[in-house]
Amino acid sequence: MNLARCPYCGLPDEPGTLDHILAKSLYPEYSMFTKNLVPVCEKCNQKKRPRMWNDDGTRRFINPYYDAFMASPFYAIEILPPYQTPLFRVAFPNLSDADRNICESHFKRLQVYSKIANSCAERSRSLCWTFLPEVLDNTLTVAEMRWLVTRLERGERQGGGPNTWDGALYRSIIADDAVAHFVVTVPIGPALPE
Ligand SMILES: [Zn+2]
Numbered sequence: 001m002n003l004a005r006c007p008y009c010g011l012p013d014e015p016g017t018l019d020h021i022l023a024k025s026l027y028p029e030y031s032m033f034t035k036n037l038v039p040v041c042e043k044c045n046q047k048k049r050p051r052m053w054n055d056d057g058t059r060r061f062i063n064p065y066y067d068a069f070m071a072s073p074f075y076a077i078e079i080l081p082p083y084q085t086p087l088f089r090v091a092f093p094n095l096s097d098a099d100r101n102i103c104e105s106h107f108k109r110l111q112v113y114s115k116i117a118n119s120c121a122e123r124s125r126s127l128c129w130t131f132l133p134e135v136l137d138n139t140l141t142v143a144e145m146r147w148l149v150t151r152l153e154r155g156e157r158q159g160g161g162p163n164t165w166d167g168a169l170y171r172s173i174i175a176d177d178a179v180a181h182f183v184v185t186v187p188i189g190p191a192l193p194e
Helices: 042-047 097-109 112-137 142-160 165-175 177-185
Strands: 017-020 037-040 076-080 087-091
Touching: 017 042, 076 112, 076 165, 087 112, 097 112, 112 165, 112 177, 142 165, 142 177, 165 177
Parallel strands: none
Antiparallel strands: 017 037, 076 087
16 A cells, blocks of 8 residues: 555545544454554544445445555546636546445545545646646647656656546546647636636
8 A cells, every 4th residue: 555645535645544444433353453454644534434334235435455446547537628617527437336336435425526626626727837838839739748748647656556636637638639639729727826
């Protein structure tokens, strides 16, 4: 497990607390079992409630030790117009229905959706500002932009694994033709800095 970020939400900060995957209050017999302890950020630890399963037996939270889908990019970011003030939506296109349900429940209960959307808004702004001189000169092509963003994406994967917020954003900028075209042609990206 990469300990440079929270495995529950992806916050790029060293996790400061330990979560009991199976809550201490309900499963005291597992409270010292190492595979039951996950270093997570304080917010996730506060938000996570003791119950791991719903009444129908489906799971509410992901398990970073055993959920194999976490070894690859398991969520994607959809960038929705208007691109000047885009909406960033998280989807789970490659998961089974069962795994998608767990992820949706986890992301909703731990408020991961808003964390990712806020981070994407900030990162896409700074990216547009990086490209601004070339965009103003009309010298940035989609191919060049994709090449540059692909390098950033690779750096994210090497440094933080397959599911960093920035890495997911970069993949969607590279893959979405309309977004890529917008990035290279509109002089000011998603909103001016404050
Ligand atoms: Zn977290």
